[in-house]
Amino acid sequence: MTSAPGTRPFHVLIVGGGGTGGALAHDLTLRGLHVTLVERGEFTSGTTGRHHGLLHSGARYAVGDAESAIECIEENTILRRICPGTFEENGGLFVAITDEDMEYYDEFVKACADCGIPAQELTREQALAFEPNLNPSLKAAVRVPDATMDAMRMPLRFFATAKRNGADLRNYVEVLDLVVNNRVVSGAVVRDHVTGKVAEISADVVVNATGPWSEKVAAMAGVDVPIRPSPGVMLALRGRLCNMVVNRMHRSGDGDIIVPQRALSIIGTSSWTVDDPEELDVPEDHVQRMYEEGAKLIPDVARAELRSAWSAARPLIGSRGDADTGRELSRTFKTYDHAETDGVEGFVTITGGKATTLRGMAELCADIVCRKLGVEAECRTRETELAPHSEAYAA
Amino acid sequence: MSMTIDARTDTDAAGTAAPPAGPRRFRVFRYKRGDERPHYETFEVPVGHRTTVFEALRWIQIHRDRTLALRHSCLHASCGTCGVRVNGKEGLACVTMVHDIGREITVEPIANVPVLTDLVVDMREVFERFPDDHPIVRGSEFLDDADTPDGIASYERYEDCIECGLCVSACPVVVTAERYVGPAALAWGERVLEEPRGAEVANLLSWANAPDGVWRCHAIFECTAACPSGVNPAARIMSLRGTLLGRRLRKQPRGSDPT
Numbered sequence: 001m002t003s004a005p006g007t008r009p010f011h012v013l014i015v016g017g018g019g020t021g022g023a024l025a026h027d028l029t030l031r032g033l034h035v036t037l038v039e040r041g042e043f044t045s046g047t048t049g050r051h052h053g054l055l056h057s058g059a060r061y062a063v064g065d066a067e068s069a070i071e072c073i074e075e076n077t078i079l080r081r082i083c084p085g086t087f088e089e090n091g092g093l094f095v096a097i098t099d100e101d102m103e104y105y106d107e108f109v110k111a112c113a114d115c116g117i118p119a120q121e122l123t124r125e126q127a128l129a130f131e132p133n134l135n136p137s138l139k140a141a142v143r144v145p146d147a148t149m150d151a152m153r154m155p156l157r158f159f160a161t162a163k164r165n166g167a168d169l170r171n172y173v174e175v176l177d178l179v180v181n182n183r184v185v186s187g188a189v190v191r192d193h194v195t196g197k198v199a200e201i202s203a204d205v206v207v208n209a210t211g212p213w214s215e216k217v218a219a220m221a222g223v224d225v226p227i228r229p230s231p232g233v234m235l236a237l238r239g240r241l242c243n244m245v246v247n248r249m250h251r252s253g254d255g256d257i258i259v260p261q262r263a264l265s266i267i268g269t270s271s272w273t274v275d276d277p278e279e280l281d282v283p284e285d286h287v288q289r290m291y292e293e294g295a296k297l298i299p300d301v302a303r304a305e306l307r308s309a310w311s312a313a314r315p316l317i318g319s320r321g322d323a324d325t326g327r328e329l330s331r332t333f334k335t336y337d338h339a340e341t342d343g344v345e346g347f348v349t350i351t352g353g354k355a356t357t358l359r360g361m362a363e364l365c366a367d368i369v370c371r372k373l374g375v376e377a378e379c380r381t382r383e384t385e386l387a388p389h390s391e392a393y394a395a
Numbered sequence: 396m397s398m399t400i401d402a403r404t405d406t407d408a409a410g411t412a413a414p415p416a417g418p419r420r421f422r423v424f425r426y427k428r429g430d431e432r433p434h435y436e437t438f439e440v441p442v443g444h445r446t447t448v449f450e451a452l453r454w455i456q457i458h459r460d461r462t463l464a465l466r467h468s469c470l471h472a473s474c475g476t477c478g479v480r481v482n483g484k485e486g487l488a489c490v491t492m493v494h495d496i497g498r499e500i501t502v503e504p505i506a507n508v509p510v511l512t513d514l515v516v517d518m519r520e521v522f523e524r525f526p527d528d529h530p531i532v533r534g535s536e537f538l539d540d541a542d543t544p545d546g547i548a549s550y551e552r553y554e555d556c557i558e559c560g561l562c563v564s565a566c567p568v569v570v571t572a573e574r575y576v577g578p579a580a581l582a583w584g585e586r587v588l589e590e591p592r593g594a595e596v597a598n599l600l601s602w603a604n605a606p607d608g609v610w611r612c613h614a615i616f617e618c619t620a621a622c623p624s625g626v627n628p629a630a631r632i633m634s635l636r637g638t639l640l641g642r643r644l645r646k647q648p649r650g651s652d653p654t
Contacts, residue, residue, distance in 0.1 A: 041464075041467070042466040042467060042515075044468045045466075045476075048468075049468030049476075050468070050470055053473075084534075085532070085534065086532070088532055088534070088535065088536065089534050089535045090535055150473070151468075151469055152474040152476070153474075172512060172515060193427075193462055193464040193512060194427065194511055194512040195427060195428045196428075196462065234471070236471035236472065236473065243536065261473055262473060262532075263552060263555045264471065264473060278457060279457055307471060308489060310470035310471055310489075312470075388528040388530075390529070390558075393517070393519045394519060394522075395519060
């Protein structure tokens with residue numbers, strides 16, 4: 001039961017239409033709550049839509065961040081089940097090029113096993129048979145269940161399903177301020193950019209799902225959320241240089257992954273930190289570094305035409321001064337019930353994480369929202385197949 | 396190592412790292428629901444040598460008018476949201492370079508699709524042209540000859556369709572034949588017939604064979620010219636016609652044919 005007989009279901013207002021907000025809208029709607037989601041631009045336009053399109057196996061994090069790695073392989077398996085037709089399931093390779101990479105090899109294979117990530121060891125010849133364009137001087141490779149997703153359309157399926165089940169999803173609606181009285185958040189003042197009109201939306205709980213903007217939105221309620229917006233530069237090169245996701249076998253570094261996406265090859269990424277995620281730079285030296293590092297994996301990168309270079313800000317959890325490049329920070333996610341952390345009722349922040357773990361993030365956050373409201377309802381998103389992405393734009 | 400990239404000598408539209416190549420005048424289509432009619436608003440935008448139309452619009456949004464609404468998501472020609480008309484020509488704002496255009500730049504929403512606000516169109520109109528769910532990517536595929544930079548010119552693959560609606564915008568037939576399903580959906584239909592992968596094709600054939608289906612096309616090829624992903628919808632429509640004609644011929648009675 002989501003509410004007493006004869007009363008209306010609780011209303012949750014989600015601020016932020018990225019993957020996290022969309023997955024949360026889906027989860028809460030399935031649990032019987034009334035959900036409104038507002039996003040100031042197009043859905044997925046902040047960070048979600050800009051990522052390289054990797055469905056993580058978790059192998060990238062297996063050595064240094066086992067918690068994230070385990071989250072990834074679990075969610076990877078679930079997403080393939082609930083989002084059929086959305087992934088290019090060609091797998092991924094971790095490729096050792098140098099002797100230094102080979103020193104990392106045993107540790108990498110063991111860490112994958114410890115995290116439950118299937119990892120198949122390949123010889124140089126076997127790897128080249130899979131991907132003939134690889135650097136021929138590679139020493140060995142490991143095959144893992146990475147895949148390619150469409151960075152916008154996969155999350156849109158969560159929006160589509162939430163909408164089908166009755167959620168009110170409103171893009172081009174910007175939160176101007178939160179309504180806060182006596183340390184209780186009870187709604188938001190919004191501007192609808194379609195009509196130009198300003199209005200107030202009341203809610204039993206407001207969830208801040210604004211990724212790298214969550215510090216700014218939390219400040220509207222007078223609470224501090226320690227987020228380090230951490231941009232990275234990515235390149236889209238014309239041409240599909242590989243069919244599998246190709247990763248460098250070493251600790252995460254710049255330009256160490258190539259994701260085939262449609263007729264493009266995406267090279268990612270660099271990492272630094274900023275205070276304001278609003279206007280991101282694309283430093284030329286980062287573009288050059290992506291080319292140079294990418295060419296170590298696949299030499300043809302060096303002569304591939306640049307289709308686009310862009311930046312996206314990850315919402316990493318950490319305080320100012322904790323990190324210079326963002327690589328030190330965990331890729332895991334965190335939910336703050338601000339009643340517990342700051343004595344502010346009716347307000348929850350969900351942040352961190354990554355596209356691969358959007359469903360799991362939403363489940364944890366929905367548990368907390370339901371607990372706050374006294375709603376007893378099981379999460380059903382693990383088994384619910386998602387609607388086609390185009391339904392997100394249905395009437 | 397030699398690089399084919401031309402150096403990005405500045406940062407973005409906000410361009411603080413290097414002197415901008417000079418301001419450009421942007422005339423931007425504006426409309427909010429309830430307005431009597433749309434109007435154009437002019438902004439002077441500092442641009443550099445690699446500033447894109449998207450970056451210029453985003454600069455306007457951040458520095459001049461927070462209420463300017465535009466669609467964008469991936470910023471690398473993969474999501475298809477940022478389609479606009481720039482000086483009348485269809486393009487993805489994220490990969491359309493300001494430098495290549497001229498000093499005065501008019502930006503309008505794509506045509507033949509209802510405008511919700513400013514540069515934002517209602518994509519429902521585009522999706523409703525397709526019969527129903529229309530999965531585009533293939534679950535697993537290893538291209539026999541992985542596509543190298545040398546081969547890209549001849550590379551053509553329906554799975555690269557990003558549903559941007561630029562072909563619908565550019566199609567001169569859609570303007571007058573409102574019920575014509577248009578190039579995006581017909582290209583999809585052709586691909587399903589080419590490789591059904593278990594899909595039911597009988598309904599698809601009669602859908603494509605309708606007067607507002609494949610026969611409405613005037614073979615002007617504007618869709619193919621506008622496509623930012625090299626899908627070549629016009630050639631697919633012609634191929635679909637060939638398939639339908641072939642089936643029609645095979646259906647003619649043939650005396651001794653027992654079937």
